[in-house]
Amino acid sequence: MANDTLHEEPQALSGDTRDLHRALTSLREELEAIDAYRQRADAASDPQLRAVMLHNRDEEIEHASMLMEWLRRHCSHFDVMMKTYLFTAAPIVEVEKGAATAGPPGPVPTLGIGSMKGN
């Protein structure tokens, strides 16, 4: 069934919520594929097959990255958290402590999706 991972009846959900579910489900599938290809590469005895598995893993990483960017653009709290945690060399927990003392960057984030449309 197409909606067997929904937690509520589809008609109770907004279009934005259903799109978010599509993106999150797709991201989960891509992350699982990355894990599977990496394991198959480790286990493959043939070097050519190992190379194909690693190539496929990298394609799945591309797909996952595209979905993360969609999430950043369509869910304002993802945008805030990615701007806080990604592309820094600082220890991750230290970033959290710094974010807690500095307060939220910019406008107070909302949990709604769609609020970043047009950005």
Ligand SMILES: [Fe+2]
């Ligand atoms: Fe993929």
